[in-house]
Amino acid sequence: MLNEADLTALAITLKLALISTLILLLLGTPLAWWLARTRWRFKFLLEAVVALPLVLPPTVLGFYLLVTLGPNGPVGGLMESLGGRPLAFTFTGLVIGSVIYSMPFVIQPLQDAFSAIGRRPLEVAATLRASPLDRFFTVAIPLARPGFFTAAVLGFAHTVGEFGVVLMIGGNIPGETQVLSIAIYDHVEGMEYVHAHWLSGGLLLMSFLLLVAVYALNRKFRMVQA
Amino acid sequence: MTIEARFRIDQGDFTLDVDLSLPAQGVSSLFGPSGCGKTTLLRAIAGLEHHRDGYLKVGDMVWQEAGLFVPPHQRPLGYVFQEASLFPHLSVRRNLEYGVRRVAESERRVSLEQAIELLEIGQLLERKPDTLSGGERQRVAIARALAVSPSLLLMDEPLAALDVNRKQEILPYIESLHQDLDIPVIHVSHSPDEVARIADHLVLLESGHVVASGDVHEIFTRLDLPPALDSDAAAIIEAVVSGHDETYHLTYLEFAGGRVTVPREDLRVGSQVRLKLAARDVSLTLEHQSGTSILNIFPAVIDEITAEGSAQVTVRLLAGDAPVLARITKKSAADLALKPGKAVYAQVKSVALLS
CATH class of the missing domain: 3.40.50.300 (P-loop containing nucleotide triphosphate hydrolases)
Structure with missing residues (x-):
């Protein structure tokens, strides 16, 4: 069964995934909206940057983050000179890493959902006296609801599953930066297969249920809109 | 405004x-x-x-x-x-x-x-x-x-x-x-x-x-514009319902050029209606015809004539001040010596009520 360290790792994992997803939804919504609407000719450059974590080995991303956030890096050095401590090997560092790592999983469903709305509903709202911000909140966001759900679940699930980035910038500090995937790795290293089974099986089940929820709800949304 | x-x-x-x-x-x-x-x-x-x-x-x-x-x-x-x-x-x-x-x-x-x-x-x-x-x-x-x-x-x-x-x-x-x-x-x-x-x-x-x-x-009805030259060319007439004939089930409509009779419509006397007179349903005579089955005959003055293809002409008439179109053969126009300013009678075979 699960020991106390496993439960702590579970709590940290869920906290990390929740915070990262919330930050991504907050930052990702305006960015996805802009990407869906802009006619800027170099928009593809930004889209490529957003998609980068999809193909980049997590260790590469983790390495650059470690260099940046560590005591000798620009951000870590700045933090230290301001009396703080470098972000590497902290929970905050993990959140920054997760936000970057899971970005495409949140931005792309949102961008697709905003694009799918088209211009017409927003034009209609404009002729009904709604200002641009008003239109965004009362038309664009409600109509993109399935996209928000997909984005939240994928962002959450992907953060729960990360390993490489966390290992590079978070290390493996129990109670601070040790997440489930790393706890599993530790158990396997220590030949504690029963623990590894419980945690792995739990993650497998959770990931599956989340995806079932996404696909079932997307089907419902599609049927409602058809 | x-x-x-x-x-x-x-x-x-x-x-x-x-x-x-x-x-x-x-x-x-x-x-x-x-x-x-x-x-x-x-x-x-x-x-x-x-x-x-x-x-x-x-x-x-x-x-x-x-x-x-x-x-x-x-x-x-x-x-x-x-x-x-x-x-x-x-x-x-x-x-x-x-x-x-x-x-x-x-x-x-x-x-x-x-x-x-x-x-x-x-x-x-x-x-x-x-x-x-x-x-x-x-x-x-x-x-x-x-x-x-x-x-x-x-x-x-x-x-x-x-x-x-x-x-x-x-x-x-x-x-x-x-x-x-x-x-x-x-x-x-x-x-x-x-x-x-x-x-x-x-x-x-x-x-x-x-x-x-x-x-x-x-x-x-302007003869220099596409609508009047179309094969479905028609004039639009504003009229007022002036009465009904219950014996023959007819409705009378008054417009600037006279009275138009149509099959009985359930319309209030005094209400405004819009009529469409298709150019091909309007024929012209020099005298008021009697002994004809056509009910809708009213006097008009020729305003303009335009040749349409090789056999037909389109004639713009003024009935009162209401412009009306008639599409007739070139031969008829020549036989009747039609020209702007000439007084004629327009015979309308059918009238469509638009509203």
Whole structure:
């Protein structure tokens, strides 16, 4: 069964995934909206940057983050000179890493959902006296609801599953930066297969249920809109 | 009160270049084949497309000029799109309220109840748009646009997406708009029938240019313009119901040129109706014929004659001051020695009631 360290790792994992997803939804919504609407000719450059974590080995991303956030890096050095401590090997560092790592999983469903709305509903709202911000909140966001759900679940699930980035910038500090995937790795290293089974099986089940929820709800949304 | 619109819109292979003055009352129709720029012009008037080279003044409100562009949500207009475009996530009631809630109470001249009643959608209020028929959806869309108390109502082919029966369902509502509410309407259409029914002022557009703009009766019967030369050319006549003949089941209509008799229609005496006289149904005689089965014969004066193809001519007549078209053979025109100024009798084989 699960020991106390496993439960702590579970709590940290869920906290990390929740915070990262919330930050991504907050930052990702305006960015996805802009990407869906802009006619800027170099928009593809930004889209490529957003998609980068999809193909980049997590260790590469983790390495650059470690260099940046560590005591000798620009951000870590700045933090230290301001009396703080470098972000590497902290929970905050993990959140920054997760936000970057899971970005495409949140931005792309949102961008697709905003694009799918088209211009017409927003034009209609404009002729009904709604200002641009008003239109965004009362038309664009409600109509993109399935996209928000997909984005939240994928962002959450992907953060729960990360390993490489966390290992590079978070290390493996129990109670601070040790997440489930790393706890599993530790158990396997220590030949504690029963623990590894419980945690792995739990993650497998959770990931599956989340995806079932996404696909079932997307089907419902599609049927409602058809 | 007028609507002044000047736009020069360059879209690569297409240029819209118009300078229009429309009456700020009644229905003005922008009429032309698809691709002539009528929808682009309507969108520019709404401010949905922002083109730097434009001037737009509606009554005493300037909506666009050099250095000024009032965004669409700050223009007191209503817009009905070709597809109803109801918000799918809101009920009919919430769709209607969407605009109303954003209009200051002091500016509400059309009440929500009035719009609901006019379009007869009271029983649909709690439904979601995806459960409505096409005609119902378009009625809700029109009510939604009216409920913001617009100073100008813009309609982009509001009937084009509907089948014939649904069109017949919606047209009476559009006709009643400018009788019941004093809101000027600019309406885009490529259907001559639709225009004949509802337009007061007609703008003919062709590849981005205004070919003619004027009173609909005048434009339909001008021999230098396409509508009068079409094989379906017709004159539009305004008439008043003057009485009924119960013995023979007939209805009498008075217009500027005399009396027209049609099969009994259930119309109130004194009500206004619009008639269509097809040019090919009008023949000419020099004397008042007796011993004919044709009931509708009235005196007219020839105004203009234009040769049409090799065998036919189109004659523009004035019956009273109402212009009427007659399509006859060139031979008949020569035999009767028809020329402008000559008095004749017009015999009308059939009259279509438009409203």
